[in-house]
Amino acid sequence: MSVDSQTVRKIARLARIAVTDDEVPGLVEQLNGILGWVEQLGEVDTKGVEPMASVMPGNMRWREDVVTDGGIQDKVLANAPDAASGFFAVPKVIE
Amino acid sequence: MSALTDLSLAEMKAGLDARQFSAVELAQAHLDAMAANRHLNAYIVETPELALTQAKAVDDGARGGPLAGIPLGIKDLFAVEGVQTTAGSNILKGFVPRYESSVTANLLRDGAVFLGKLNMDEFAMGSSNETSAFGRVISPWKAKGSDAELVPGGSSGGSAAAVSARLCAGATGTDTGGSIRQPAAFVGIAGIKPTYGRASRWGTIAFASSLDQAGPMARTVTDCALMLTSMCGFDAKDSTSLDIPVPDYAAGLTGSMKGKRVGIPAEYRLDGMDPEIAALWDQGIAWLKAEGAEIVSVSLPHTKYALPTYYIVAPAEASSNLARYDGVRYGNRVTPAGGNVHDMYAATRAAGFGKEVKRRIMIGTYVLSAGFYDAYYTQAQKVRALIARDFEAAFEKCDVLLTPTAPSPAFAFGAKADPLAMYLNDVFTVPASLAGLPAMSVPAGLSASGLPLGLQIIGRPLDEMGVLDAGLAIERAAGFSARP
Numbered sequence: 324m325s326v327d328s329q330t331v332r333k334i335a336r337l338a339r340i341a342v343t344d345d346e347v348p349g350l351v352e353q354l355n356g357i358l359g360w361v362e363q364l365g366e367v368d369t370k371g372v373e374p375m376a377s378v379m380p381g382n383m384r385w386r387e388d389v390v391t392d393g394g395i396q397d398k399v400l401a402n403a404p405d406a407a408s409g410f411f412a413v414p415k416v417i418e
Numbered sequence: 419m420s421a422l423t424d425l426s427l428a429e430m431k432a433g434l435d436a437r438q439f440s441a442v443e444l445a446q447a448h449l450d451a452m453a454a455n456r457h458l459n460a461y462i463v464e465t466p467e468l469a470l471t472q473a474k475a476v477d478d479g480a481r482g483g484p485l486a487g488i489p490l491g492i493k494d495l496f497a498v499e500g501v502q503t504t505a506g507s508n509i510l511k512g513f514v515p516r517y518e519s520s521v522t523a524n525l526l527r528d529g530a531v532f533l534g535k536l537n538m539d540e541f542a543m544g545s546s547n548e549t550s551a552f553g554r555v556i557s558p559w560k561a562k563g564s565d566a567e568l569v570p571g572g573s574s575g576g577s578a579a580a581v582s583a584r585l586c587a588g589a590t591g592t593d594t595g596g597s598i599r600q601p602a603a604f605v606g607i608a609g610i611k612p613t614y615g616r617a618s619r620w621g622t623i624a625f626a627s628s629l630d631q632a633g634p635m636a637r638t639v640t641d642c643a644l645m646l647t648s649m650c651g652f653d654a655k656d657s658t659s660l661d662i663p664v665p666d667y668a669a670g671l672t673g674s675m676k677g678k679r680v681g682i683p684a685e686y687r688l689d690g691m692d693p694e695i696a697a698l699w700d701q702g703i704a705w706l707k708a709e710g711a712e713i714v715s716v717s718l719p720h721t722k723y724a725l726p727t728y729y730i731v732a733p734a735e736a737s738s739n740l741a742r743y744d745g746v747r748y749g750n751r752v753t754p755a756g757g758n759v760h761d762m763y764a765a766t767r768a769a770g771f772g773k774e775v776k777r778r779i780m781i782g783t784y785v786l787s788a789g790f791y792d793a794y795y796t797q798a799q800k801v802r803a804l805i806a807r808d809f810e811a812a813f814e815k816c817d818v819l820l821t822p823t824a825p826s827p828a829f830a831f832g833a834k835a836d837p838l839a840m841y842l843n844d845v846f847t848v849p850a851s852l853a854g855l856p857a858m859s860v861p862a863g864l865s866a867s868g869l870p871l872g873l874q875i876i877g878r879p880l881d882e883m884g885v886l887d888a889g890l891a892i893e894r895a896a897g898f899s900a901r902p
């Protein structure tokens with residue numbers, strides 16, 4: 324499998340990374356280089372092998388369903404690029 | 419006072435306990451060394467006021483603990499409350515956390531003094547420290563008869579350079595595919611990645627969550643043991659944290675190899691292996707044998723698939739983890755004139771991430787996308803299971819594995835411009851990461867060009883003690899005393 328410029332633009336859109344026309348050919352070449360190399364995994368016989376879910380097997384822990392955090396609005400908003408009236412602010416979403 | 423910076427962490431601890439010098443004097447000696455070595459670009463932020471305040475509290479008796487007064491550098495991946503934390507990325511320039519990572523909180527609980535935040539490859543993606551948005555870190559080492567600047571390794575390159583150049587007693591590092599061990603080898607220091615789950619990931623900026631582990635980097639194995647005990651421990655805030663007691667590694671350290679079986683994985687002897695690396699490996703085998711270890715040959719048949727597996731799993735996890743940098747809650751934002759919120763996301767991420775980070779996010783996005791997920795990601799997770807099984811089978815025949823840490827000594831800037839050539843540098847470190855195993859690098863000798871070379875010890879899950887003991891045996895036998 325290899326990617327073309329249209330696929331690279333689609334991946335960039337999915338990843339929410341703006342790419343310029345100049346960047347596309349280089350990305351096509353680099354991504355194909357990497358994808359061509361990882362494709363060797365296809366030759367490994369993995370019939371009946373469960374995909375690894377966790378390196379250290381163990382059960383997820385349970386805890387009481389209680390509030391353990393909160394009341395730190397000022398700390399949460401302290402690093403926001405734009406905050407107003409105690410909220411994160413973003414460009415207009417609804418026309 | 420500059421001689422104070424030459425002491426090992428353990429010697430500093432003893433000197434402070436005996437009141438031969440104060441914590442403030444020790445911190446100041448390091449701050450002076452940092453100021454005199456800014457050309458290495460090891461620190462992104464220096465925190466002299468914080469360090470001296472923390473040190474004074476130790477001298478006044480207000481702070482104590484096993485690491486009381488020990489001056490440390492902190493990799494810029496760990497959130498330190500009130501100190502800029504960026505992961506080496508433009509997108510987080512100016513980010514000042516209002517919370518403390520669990521690992522650094524443990525070190526502070528034990529009395530450590532923080533000198534500053536150490537430079538690194540952007541989001542820990544790199545093996546040479548060339549991807550940092552704050553400029554490359556320069557190794558304090560130079561090859562014999564050459565003035566060329568060399569890479570310190572990566573991604574914990576600032577940590578490696580600072581420890582090697584005596585700009586801190588020890589440093590925190592993180593290791594996803596070799597980011598503690600490879601830079602440690604490149605600058606002639608020790609570093610250990612514990613078993614996955616030993617050190618809490620809470621407050622450590624995420625790269626690939628199923629692989630990321632914090633660990634210490636220091637000039638001796640004993641120093642690593644002292645820091646490791648402090649850094650590790652159960653943390654309810656990390657769902658993968660292991661609720662298992664952490665031994666006092668420094669107290670338990672013997673360096674004895676009597677009755678131990680050391681496995682030598684045949685597949686690590688690569689075709690075309692650098693003869694110097696092969697000779698160093700043979701020397702390491704001879705040292706451990708002389709210490710009473712039994713040497714056994716083992717096989718890890720899926721070794722050659724470890725790197726391609728890693729370069730599917732790690733970018734997949736990274737593409738998911740780094741989705742949080744959207745210019746809304748923290749980090750920097752770029753809004754094109756008249757742009758809507760989607761334009762803002764795309765422009766913010768285009769401006770904020772460097773080339774290697776974008777490349778990995780895009781690879782990860784592709785391998786997780788509809789129609790390709792099974793062929794790439796599911797297959798990689800299956801091969802990863804086989805790689806872990808290989809180690810399990812090998813550890814039925816041996817107690818630890820001995821291998822080289824890296825396929826070469828430190829290289830020059832720009833020497834590995836092709837991403838694939840750079841990835842191949844992690845060939846010996848990635849397999850243990852995929853299996854979540856404890857592994858360390860110990861300085862073992864110099865190349866003909868006078869550059870440090872390291873040997874790697876890989877252990878069973880939770881057997882950091884066995885890894886450290888073999889590390890100490892190598893350290894004693896090698897008697898590595900070279901310095902930049």
